[in-house]
Amino acid sequence: MAQNGKNGTRATGPRCIALVGPFQSGKTTLMEAILARTGAIQRQGTVDAGTTVGDGSKEARHHQMSVELSVATTTFMGESFTFLDCPGSVEFTHDMRAALPAVDAAVVVCEMDEKKVPQLQLILRELEDQKIPHFLFVNKIDKADSTIHDVLKLLQPASRLKLLLRQIPTFSGEIITGFVDLALERAFVYKEYAASEVVPLEGETLDREKTARFSMLETLADHDDELMEQLLSDIQPPADKVFDDLSKEVREGLVCPVLLGSATRTNGVLRLLKAIRHEAPDIATTAKRIGVKAGPDCVAYVLKSLHTAHGGKMSVVRVLSGQIPDSSTFLTPERDAGRVAGIFKMLGQTTEKRGPAAAGETVALGKLDHANTGDTLTLGKQAHAPLTKTAPLPPVLSLAIGAKERKDDVKLGQALHKLVEEDPSLSVVLNAEAHEVVAWGQGEMHLRVASERLADRFGVAVATRKPTVGYRETIKKGIVQRGRHKKQSGGHGQYGDVVVDIKPLPRGSGFVFTEEIKGGVVPRNYIPSVEEGVGDALKHGPLGFQVVDISVKLIDGSYHTVDSSDMAFQLAGRLAINEGLPQCQPVLLEPIYQVEIVVPSEATAKMNALMSGRRGQILGFDTREGWDGWDAVRVQMPESEIGDLIVEVRSATAGVGSYTCKFDHMAEVTGRTAEQIVAAKKAAAAAA
Ligand SMILES: Nc1nc2c(ncn2[C@@H]2O[C@H](COP(=O)(O)OP(=O)(O)OP(=O)(O)O)[C@@H](O)[C@H]2O)c(=O)[nH]1
Ligand SMILES: [Mg+2]
Numbered sequence: 192m193a194q195n196g197k198n199g200t201r202a203t204g205p206r207c208i209a210l211v212g213p214f215q216s217g218k219t220t221l222m223e224a225i226l227a228r229t230g231a232i233q234r235q236g237t238v239d240a241g242t243t244v245g246d247g248s249k250e251a252r253h254h255q256m257s258v259e260l261s262v263a264t265t266t267f268m269g270e271s272f273t274f275l276d277c278p279g280s281v282e283f284t285h286d287m288r289a290a291l292p293a294v295d296a297a298v299v300v301c302e303m304d305e306k307k308v309p310q311l312q313l314i315l316r317e318l319e320d321q322k323i324p325h326f327l328f329v330n331k332i333d334k335a336d337s338t339i340h341d342v343l344k345l346l347q348p349a350s351r352l353k354l355l356l357r358q359i360p361t362f363s364g365e366i367i368t369g370f371v372d373l374a375l376e377r378a379f380v381y382k383e384y385a386a387s388e389v390v391p392l393e394g395e396t397l398d399r400e401k402t403a404r405f406s407m408l409e410t411l412a413d414h415d416d417e418l419m420e421q422l423l424s425d426i427q428p429p430a431d432k433v434f435d436d437l438s439k440e441v442r443e444g445l446v447c448p449v450l451l452g453s454a455t456r457t458n459g460v461l462r463l464l465k466a467i468r469h470e471a472p473d474i475a476t477t478a479k480r481i482g483v484k485a486g487p488d489c490v491a492y493v494l495k496s497l498h499t500a501h502g503g504k505m506s507v508v509r510v511l512s513g514q515i516p517d518s519s520t521f522l523t524p525e526r527d528a529g530r531v532a533g534i535f536k537m538l539g540q541t542t543e544k545r546g547p548a549a550a551g552e553t554v555a556l557g558k559l560d561h562a563n564t565g566d567t568l569t570l571g572k573q574a575h576a577p578l579t580k581t582a583p584l585p586p587v588l589s590l591a592i593g594a595k596e597r598k599d600d601v602k603l604g605q606a607l608h609k610l611v612e613e614d615p616s617l618s619v620v621l622n623a624e625a626h627e628v629v630a631w632g633q634g635e636m637h638l639r640v641a642s643e644r645l646a647d648r649f650g651v652a653v654a655t656r657k658p659t660v661g662y663r664e665t666i667k668k669g670i671v672q673r674g675r676h677k678k679q680s681g682g683h684g685q686y687g688d689v690v691v692d693i694k695p696l697p698r699g700s701g702f703v704f705t706e707e708i709k710g711g712v713v714p715r716n717y718i719p720s721v722e723e724g725v726g727d728a729l730k731h732g733p734l735g736f737q738v739v740d741i742s743v744k745l746i747d748g749s750y751h752t753v754d755s756s757d758m759a760f761q762l763a764g765r766l767a768i769n770e771g772l773p774q775c776q777p778v779l780l781e782p783i784y785q786v787e788i789v790v791p792s793e794a795t796a797k798m799n800a801l802m803s804g805r806r807g808q809i810l811g812f813d814t815r816e817g818w819d820g821w822d823a824v825r826v827q828m829p830e831s832e833i834g835d836l837i838v839e840v841r842s843a844t845a846g847v848g849s850y851t852c853k854f855d856h857m858a859e860v861t862g863r864t865a866e867q868i869v870a871a872k873k874a875a876a877a878a879a
Contacts, residue, residue, distance in 0.1 A: 200435055200438060201438060201468065201469045201470070202295075202438075202442075202471065202472050202473035202476070203270065203473060204270070204473045204474055204550070204551045205270065205271040205272070205273070205474065205549070205550075205551035205552045205553070206270070206271070206272050206273070206295050206296075206467070206468075206471050206473070206474075206551065207272075207273045207275065207293060207294045207295055207477075207509055207551070207553045208272060208273070208274050208275070208294060208295065208296055208297065208298060208467055208471060209274075209275045209277055209287065209290060209291060209294040209296075209297040209298070209323075210222055210274055210275065210276050210277060210297070210298050210300060211277045211279075211287055211291075211297050211298070211299055211300070211314055211318075212279055212298075212299045212300035212301050212311065212314060212328075213279050213301060213302070213307040213310040213311050213314070214256070214279040214280050214281070214307070214310065214846070215256065215279060216279060216300045216301050216302050216307065216330055216331075217300050217302075217330040217331060217454040217455070218245075218257065218276050218277065218279060218300045219238055219243050219245040219246050219257055219261070219276050220237070220238055220243065220330075220454035220455055221298070221300055221328065221330065221454035221460070222243070222244065222245045222261070222263060222274050222276040223235050223236055223237070223238075223243045223244060223245065223454070224454045224455075224457045224460045225265065225274060225460060225463075225464065226244055226263055226265055226274075226538075227384070227457065228457055228460050228461060228464065229265040229266060229267045229272075229464070230265075230266075231244075231263065231264075231265035231266070231538060232244060232538075235384065235457065237455070238255055239255065241255075243539075244261065244263050244538055244539035244540075244541075245257065245261035245263065245276035245539055246258075246261060246276075247261065247539040247540035248540070249643075249647050250640045250643050250644060250647070253643070254636070254640070256278070256279075256280060256636075257276060257277070257278035257279065257280070257283065258278055258280075258283055258636075258640045259278065259283065259286055259497075259613075259614075260275055260276065260277055260278070260286040260287070260290055260494075260495050260507075261275075261276040261539050262274070262275055262276075262495070262507055262537040262539070262553065262555075263276070263537060263538045263539055264536050264537060264538065264552075264553060264554075265538075267464050267468060268468060270468070271551075271552060272464075272467070272468075273537075273552070273553035275290050275294065275494070275553075277290065279310075280634075280636065281310065281313075281633070281634070281841065281846050281847065282632070282633040282634035282635075282636050282637040283633070283636075283637060284584070284616075284633075285581075285583050285584065285614055285615065285616035285633070286495065286614070287314075287317075288317060288581045288584075289494060289495065289564050289565055289581045290494040290495060291317065291318070291321055291323060291581070292321065292481050292492065292494075292565075292578065292579045292581065293477075293481070293492045293494045293508075293509035293511075293553075294323060294477070294509075295324070295471045295472050295473065295474070295476070295477045296323065296324040296325060296326065296441075296467065296470075296471035296472065297318055297323050297324075297325040297326075298325070298326050298327075298328050298463065298467070299311070299314060299315065299318070299325055299326065299327050299328065299447075300328050300330050300454070301327055301328070301329055301330065301346065302329070302330060302331050303329065303331075303335050303338055303339060303342065303345060305345065306845055307845070308345065308346070308348070308349050308845075309349075309791060309844065309845040309846070309847045310845060310846050310847055311346070311349045312348075312349035312350075312847075313847050315349055315350050315351070315352075315447075316351075319350075319351050319352060319444075321579075322444050322480060323444070323480075324441050324442050324443075324444055324470070324471060324472060325447055326441070326447065326448050326449075326450060326463070326466060326467070326470075327346065327350075327354065327447055327448070327449045327450070328450050328451075328452060328459070328463055329342055329346075329449060329450070329451045329452070330452060330453065330454050331453060331454075331455075332360065332367050332451045332452055332453045332458065332459065333367070333453040333455065333456055333458070335360070335367055336365065337362075337365070339360050339367065339451075342356065342449065342451075343356055343449070346449070350447055352444065352445070352446060352447045353410055353413070353445070353446050353447070354446070354447050354448075354449050355407055355410045355411070355437075355440075355446045355447065355448050355449065356373065356403060356406065356407060356448075356449050357372065357373055357374060357407065357437075357448045357449060357450050357466070358370045358371065358372055358373060358449070358450050358451050358459070358462070359371050359373065359399060359400065359403045360451055361378060361380070361396055367381075367451075368380055368381060369381050369387060369390070370387075370451055370459065370462075371392060371396060371399075371400045371403075372462060373400065373403055373404045373407045374407070374430075374433055374434060374437060376392065376400065376404065377389055377392060378390050378391065378392040378396060378400075379462075381453070381456065381458040381459070382458075383456045383457070383458075384456065384457045385457070386461050387458065387459070387461070387462070405422075408422055408428065408433070409422065410446060411433070411436045411437065411440060411446070413445075414436075414440055414443075414445050414446075415436050415440075418432065418436060434469065437469075437470060438469055438470045441470040441471075442470065442471070442472045442476065448466060448470070450462060450463050450466060473551065474510075474511065474512075474550050474551035475550075477511070478490075478511040478512055478550075481511075481578045481579055482576075482578055482579070483511045483512055483575070483578065484575065484576070485512075486512070486575070488512075488513055488569050488570050488571040488573070488575065489510065489512060489513025489514055489515055489519075489569070489570040489571070490510075490511045490512045490513065490567065490568065490569050490570075490575045491508040491509060491510045491511060491515060491521075491567075491568040492508060492509050492511055492565075492566075492567060492568070492578060493506050493507070493508050493559075493562050493563065493564050493565060493566045493568065494507050494508065494509055494553075494564065495507040495564055495613075496562065496563060496564045496612060496613055497613050498609045498612070498613060498648075502542075502557070503557065503558055504557075504558060504559065504560055505535070505542075505555045505556070505557060506555065506556045506559045506562045507537070507553065507554070507555050507556075508553070508554060508555075508556055508568065509551075509552075509553050510548050510549060510550050510551060510552050510553075510554070511550065512550050513550060513570065514547050514548065514549050514550065515531065515534060515547055515548045515554070515556070515570065516547045517531055517532075517533065517534050517546070517547065518530060518531055518532070519531050519570050520570075521559060521562065521568040521569065521570060522568070522569050522570075522571070522572075522573075522574040523561075523562065523566045523567060523568060523569075523574060523577075524567065524574045524575070524576060524577045526561055527561060528559050528560075528561045528562040528566065528568055529558060529559045529560045529561050529562065530558070530559075531556045531557065531558070531559060532557040532558035533556070533557035533558070534546070534547065534548050534554050534555075534556060534557075535554060535555040535556075535557065536554060536555075537553075537554070537555050542555055563612065564613075564615070565579075565580035565581055566580075583615045583616035583618075584616060584633065584849070585851050586616065586617070586618055586631035586632055586633060587632075587633060587634065587836075587837040587849060587850060588631070588632055588633070588634055588635065588637075588638060588835065588837050588838075589620075589629050589630065589631045589632075589658050590629070590630050590632075590638050590655045590656070590657070590658065591622075591625075591627045591628065591629050591630075591655065591656050591657065591658040591659065592607075592628050592629070592630045592642065592653050592654075592655050593627075593628060593653060593654055593655075594651055594652070594653055594654075595652040595653060595654050596652070599651045599652070602649065602650070602651050603628070603645065603651045603653065604628075605649075606645050606648075606649035606651050607619050607628070607630070607645070609649070610641055610644060610645070616632065616633050616637070617630065617631070617632045617633075617637065617638075617641055618630075618631045618632075619631070622658070622659065624659075624661070624737075625658075625659035625661075627658060627659055629658045630655075634837060634838075634841070635835075635838065638655070642655060657834065660781065660782065660830050660831045661782050661830065662736045662779060662780065662781055662782075662868060662872070663736050663737050663738070663739045663779075663780040663781075663857055664732045664733070664734045664735075664736045664737070664738050664739075664777050664778060664779050664780060665695060665738060665739055665740040665741060665777070665778060665780055666693070666695045666738070666741060666772060666775035666776060666777055666778070667695060667775065667776035667777075667778055668695065668775055668776050669692065669693050669694035669695060669775060670693050670771050670774050670775050671690060671691070671692050671693070671746070672690070672691055672693060672767045672768075672770055672771030672774075673688070673689070673690045673767060674688070674689050674690075674691070674763045674764060674765070674766035674767025674768070674769075674770065674771075675687070675688040675689075675763060675766065676688070676759050676760075676762040676763040676766055679754070683753075683754065684751070684753070684754035685754055685755075685756065685758070685759040685762075686750065686751035686754035686755050686759055687717070687720075687721075687748075687750070687755055687756070687758075687759030687760040687761075687762060687763035687764075688713075688748045688749045688750065688763055689713060689721050689745055689747070689748040689760065689763045689764055689767055690745075690746050690747035690748055690767070691721075691725070691743050691744060691745055691746065691764070691767045691768070691771070692743070692744040692746050693741065693742070693743055693767075693768070693771050693772070693775060694741070694742045694744075695740060695741060695742075695775070696740045696741055696742050697740065698740055698856060698857055699740070699856070699857070700739075700740045700741075700742075701739055701740065702726065702729055702738070702739060702741055702742075702743070703741075703742040703743070704722045704725060704726070704742075704743050704744075704745075705742065705743075705744045705745070706718055706721075706744065706745040706746075707744060707745070707746050708745060708746070708747070708748070712747060712748050712749055712750070713745065713747075713748040713749075713750060713760070714750055714755075717750065717755065717757065717760040718745065720757040720758070720760040720761045720764070721745055721748075721760050721761070721763065721764040722745075722764065723761050723764070724760065724761035724762060724763065724764025724765040724766075724768075725743050725764040725765065725767070725768050727761070727764075727765055728764070728765040728767075728768035728769050728772075729741065729768060732772055732777055733772050733773045733777045734777055734779055734869050734872070735869060735872040735873055735876060736779070736780075736872065738772065738777075739780070739857070740780075743768070745764075748763070778859050778860075778861065778865075779859065779860045779861075779865045779868060779869065780857040780858065780859060780860070781829050781830065781831060781857065781858060781860045781868075782829070782830040782854055782856075782857055783827050783828065783829055783830070783854075783855050783856050783857065783858045784827070784828060784829070784830055784833060784852040784853060784854055784855055785825070785826075785827055785852065785853055785854075785855040786807070786825075786826045786827070786828055786833065786836075786850055786851070786852040787823055787824070787825055787826075787850060787851050787852070788823070788824045788826060788840060788848065788849075788850040789815050789818070789821060789822070789823050789824075789848060789849055789850065790821065790822060790824070790840065790843070790844050790847075790848035791820055791821055791822075791844055791847065791848070792814075792820055792821060792822045794843045794844045794848060795812060795822045795824060797843040798824045798826075798840075798843070801836075801839055801840070801843065802826055802828070805828055805829075805832040805836070806828060806829055806832050806864075807826045807827065807828035807832065808826065808827045808828070809824060809825070809826050810825040810826060810827060811824075811825045812824055812825075813825070827855060829858075829860075830854075831868075833852060836850060837849070837850065
């Protein structure tokens with residue numbers, strides 16, 4: 192729906208806006224300022240004091256950073272706006288990525304900080320790829336200096352869309368005290384925690400305004416020939432035309448306006464809200480963007496799922512079309528999602544029960560037990576085709592995790608399941624061989640917060656440690672070995688006697704058992720027992736690891752009619768291996784992974800150095816497909832060295848580099864490295 196306002200056409204209806212941006216740029220503080228400015232809260236809290244609406248969880252408060260999405264709905268000039276405060280840390284981006292499809296627009300909160308430009312670029316890329324209209328809000332203007340004049344020079348390289356400077360700062364000495372809005376052509380001075388005051392636009396400021404406004408109009412005119420002609424003929428375009436062009440070009444994703452402000456002081460917040468109100472598209476446009484087909488049914492998109500400690504499951508949804516009454520039953524394309532038990536308005540952790548939700552609104556639905564984040568929900572009999580679902584980024588760091596108390600094992604399993612449901616960028620793999628539950632996540636903090644949630648929310652105290660690396664051992668030469676088990680003290684004796692031919696096999700062959708028994712020297716029925724005994728012995732070779740790539744052929748032996756038994760032949764098989772293998776030049780094998788590291792090209796050389804310290808072997812460099820200015824480095828490296836690779840890759844790339852890996856092959860380890868691994872295994876076995 193479009194309406195003619197004082198300043199051109201604008202969309203109407205409930206809007207949903209994501210607050211995104213690099214780590215610690217002030218998103219949570221900005222949401223707080225917006226809520227204060229729009230009257231949703233009485234007092235503006237601060238992140239430092241732990242009093243903001245966003246970051247309400249114990250974990251977020253504790254770390255003073257956002258570790259999940261916070262949702263708050265407010266009213267501005269008679270219309271409903273829901274803000275999604277997204278975490279900025281690269282370890283928690285999944286919540287942002289999963290919610291973005293459902294928003295009308297995003298405000299990218301950033302700073303005049305060169306170090307944060309790479310991360311800004313990553314976020315802008317996501318918005319550009321998904322064609323989400325967005326604004327840049329240059330925050331912390333209270334701390335900015337004269338470098339602010341170069342704001343576009345600093346930030347434009349991060350954006351593929353043309354940045355359009357909407358405001359210029361005004362100074363009193365060195366300090367920024369206000370701004371000129373280039374579309375309104377009006378000067379303001381900032382007032383702390385209050386609306387800025389209009390002041391005359393004159394003198395040197397007026398000159399700067401003229402130049403900056405002309406640039407803004409030129410950018411707009413790139414997509415409007417009529418405006419271009421007016422500029423070329425020195426005709427002042429009508430104010431409405433400028434506003435119309437701005438709205439149109441923002442909504443169509445042709446330009447990205449840049450606004451200034453300070454979230455802590457609530458400066459520039461009202462202008463930002465007005466820009467959103469004017470320029471963000473409405474729900475019909477957003478629904479079309481993500482592919483909602485017209486129909487009578489109600490369609491909603493799940494942008495976040497959470498398990499509250501007491502209230503059960505909550506699904507935060509955006510209503511894309513139609514209306515949701517309470518107790519409605521939803522379908523997804525794959526299954527029944529369940530029946531809604533309560534529709535809630537959210538203000539961070541506070542929820543308030545409300546009536547039916549209309550198209551455009553963002554609400555939490557209670558007890559949709561079978562709905563997941565990214566699901567397309569439909570009311571009625573025919574499910575809407577699935578809209579986009581955001582796949583989580585591949586995990587980059589793992590930790591073995593276990594309940595501190597045995598009795599909590601089952602509870603831990605259930606709690607982990609819930610955490611993964613909330614945040615699929617976390618995953619859990621069972622390593623049966625090592626009796627280990629391994630949690631995979633996006634970084635140290637991500638996994639730490641997962642452990643904290645297990646304790647705080649689900650009451651399971653956990654201990655974590657480095658996951659077990661899948662070492663193996665093999666042999667380099669063969670031997671023919673006898674194993675004889677004989678016990679003839681007292682009553683029934685025991686007798687088993689075998690000769691085996693042990694040989695190494697090529698990598699990847701595993702364990703092969705054959706027999707070549709002639710004349711029944713080992714009776715048929717005992718042969719499986721020999722194989723079992725051999726197999727058992729191979730679980731722990733001379734170095735302490737499972738033995739692989741080995742063939743064992745049973746070639747001879749003898750038996751006793753009374754004293755031989757399954758058990759005796761098992762023991763004989765085992766003895767042959769235990770005695771034979773140490774003479775076969777046992778060697779340690781370690782898993783080697785194929786790793787692809789993606790980094791901005793400036794950091795590629797650093798990867799070289801990093802690899803030599805981690806026994807990595809660089810196979811080649813390529814430009815990263817579809818990513819200008821990025822490289823993909825292909826490496827082979829031992830699993831044990833991948834461990835915290837991500838920490839170093841991130842520190843070399845201002846947080847934006849990453850990697851993926853998959854198992855490639857097992858390779859021999861020798862020398863000191865092998866000695867250390869074997870010693871550690873022996874120590875662990877002795878301690879167990
Ligand atoms: N000087 C100044 N500091 C600010 C401003 N906005 C936020 N900060 C400070 O910046 C720090 C981070 O603020 P947050 O609001 O938590 O930033 P965020 O972007 O939500 O952080 P993450 O969600 O963890 O990425 C806090 O110490 C804030 O007080 C501002 O406008 N001026
Ligand atoms: Mg935050």
